[in-house]
Amino acid sequence: MTALRHSRTRLIGLVLLLALVVAMLLNTKFLTPQALANIGPKPFDPAQTAATLFTKAQTDVASKGKPLTEVLPAVQADIKGAAAKYGAVSPAENSYVFAVTATGIVGDVTTADDIRLQITGLPAGSTILVPTTAAINGTVLRDAMGFKFAEAPGQTQFQYVGDELKKLMQGKVVAPAGDPTKLKGKTVTVTGVIGITASPGSNTVPTAKPVNIQPVKIEVAS
Template identity: 30%
Template sequence: MSTTATAREHDARTPRRRIPASWIAAALAVILLAAIGFSTQYRSAESVAASGPKRFDPAAFGAQNYESKVVPAIEKRAVELPVLVRALAADKDAAGRQYGVRQGTGPYSFAVTGTGEAGTVRSGLLPVTVPGLPEGTRVSLQTGPAINGTALRDAAGYITFGQFLNQVEYADAATALNNRMRQKLLASLDAPGLAGKKITFTGAFNLLGPTVVTITPIAIEEAP
């Protein structure tokens, strides 16, 4: 028998060693992890935050909107307060449609201007006696330090809920405008010193009742 034939016969009788399946699985896992590592782009927490939706900044919203947009919008829409109050007394819905703005079925908001005699500040409100109003109508201007309500946001006419992510941001926008007004108008206003003087005012209010008008002002000054 030849040497070659003997070698083939020996190979046929010798069982081949098999690679364990667990080794193969482990090798494949290593290859997969290496591939993932090469293709993965690691990002810092700062870069992830920067690429997401931009967070609403109330202070920036107030600064960007109050002087440049809200004040001109209210000045343009402002109606003489006696004219508006008489119209509301005659037909509230008709007056709302003619002079006010609202979203959905919410209350109407109005931009107004007027002239009257200032009273004594109480609880952050400056009462004003305005000639030509129906008897029993009480008019007050908010003078702070707390400024409540959403009248500036609502009466501007261009700020809507759909522009914000949720109700919290929408409410924060109103507060931001109030804060900006307080900084730009009320911080330098001697409201107690106006008592007994004739003043003119411009501002906005949300209609809550026919005889109580609480105005968030954008302008208050002594009348000539």
């Protein structure tokens, strides 16, 4: 009798366990590898990040850009004051990025590497360049858009965002403007950003220091 009672107890236990397993299976959602990938954290994509920043820059820089003839003299006299007045981004100590617009005549010394603009209203000795090849600096535009190191998985990916922006600037901004050496004497309007770094302990920038406008838009007058 005791053995029968124990067998009956074990049977009931097995039935209950089976019922529990069935209930768990019915309430469990099984995911495919693709579904698991979709709900997990997305891998960081420097090219996609750069494309998003570039699209935003074309609108933001155009709306925030101030005439270079206003910004540059203010920067040369008092960079911190100019940064506050014109809403510059400061990615590092003594480093500032300003959104600007500039219209000038393409000078005779323009090369395939840059467009040299002669702009009325700037301090004498000011050299204004629009880089078209190696000197294009996507990191300046990255910083201007407020993309921070903490938003990338590491230093390499952070740098890659700048590299991808450089490619976009070359392909979508510089290339459509045509051969820089054939622009001499033409009126060109540039919208872009300038990165300015003041010497430690100094709040001014030498007039003779060349200024590179990293372009997000170049318009050549016909």
